[in-house]
Amino acid sequence: MLELSKVSSGYGKTEILHSVDLEISKPAVYVVLGPNGVGKTTLFRTVAGVLRPFSGEVRLGGNDLYADNKLRHEIGYLSHLHALPEEMTVAGALGFYGKIEEGKAQEAMDRIGLRDIAMKKVGDLSQGQKKRASIAKLFLRERKLYLLDEPTSSLDPVVAKEVRDLLLELSKERFVLYSSHNLYEAQEIGEYIVLIKEGAVAFFGRKDELRSKGYHVGIRASADLGGVIANGRKEKEYFVVMVTGPQEVGEIVKRVVEAGISVYEVKEMGNPLEDLFTGGLS
Known part of the structure; x- marks a missing residue:
């Protein structure tokens, strides 16, 4: 030891x-x-x-x-x-x-x-x-x-x-x-x-x-998601948000759909190790 x-x-x-x-x-x-x-x-x-x-x-x-x-x-x-x-x-x-x-x-x-x-x-x-x-x-x-x-x-x-x-x-x-x-x-x-x-x-x-500390996912949708998802950011055609697991991703997508916005794609952005190294995880 x-x-x-x-x-x-x-x-x-x-x-x-x-x-x-x-x-x-x-x-x-x-x-x-x-x-x-x-x-x-x-x-x-x-x-x-x-x-x-x-x-x-x-x-x-x-x-x-x-x-x-x-x-x-x-x-x-x-x-x-x-x-x-x-x-x-x-x-x-x-x-x-x-x-x-x-x-x-x-x-x-x-x-x-x-x-x-x-x-x-x-x-x-x-x-x-x-x-x-x-x-x-x-x-x-x-x-x-x-x-x-x-x-x-x-x-x-x-x-x-x-x-x-x-x-x-x-x-x-x-x-x-x-x-x-x-x-x-x-x-x-x-x-x-x-x-x-x-x-x-x-x-x-x-x-x-x-991964349990959080990771980023990008959501490509038919409209801007700034008014639906808090604490996210626009990155080219994606709206990027920090999540802690698949369940939270599902809840966010449900909220977007209920707001009348079509979701075209959801994908993980970067990786948790890179986020930690650059200060993205808290």
Whole structure:
């Protein structure tokens, strides 16, 4: 279990995270969403044991992360920067980090598909290749918790999917926190969503819980619906309104028909995750 209790964190005298509470108790992929600059990386650095919080506690397995340095060995952290020596080959660098366990370097390279660049120097790799090598480093040993800060940025679509598939398999027994501002990725891989806004947790829950918070439907009708439906807006040929489920949609359509207006089409507009990300859900 990972637990953050009233955690405030930042750099120098600047506070980026403000009294964050978060409790993660089930092995799964938790996608940490939010625009750039809202505190995702600060959160990851704090949970990884790299950035001591100003206040509050970070607990792993019930123990204070910053009171027991051994706990940090249970965490695998991939930052948005690669962390392998530029002058070493990929195989050499991974062998150096994985030398305590026989065969782990080769196994890690096989999992991420690095055989083709194993003998290249890290400094000669493309950004995508460096990212793949850094991900392989993350899997040199088993961890309880994996933190991946935008792991698929700069990867081609095929490799990105392979990484997501690997993390989904890993999440059956491990905790995986995965930061992104890519809504498609969040929908593909995330069982749980953690939305960070202005340094605080704005939403935390299962992805399928978002729908219960509301979603938008568009109604195309024979007349303007502004006088029939409150709190809606005109969007091209549709009148868009927030609803909480099919029953409410049916009630709205009934009201429109009873007002003598023909309904031509009703369709869902956007998706709940996009609405949450852009601030459309309350």
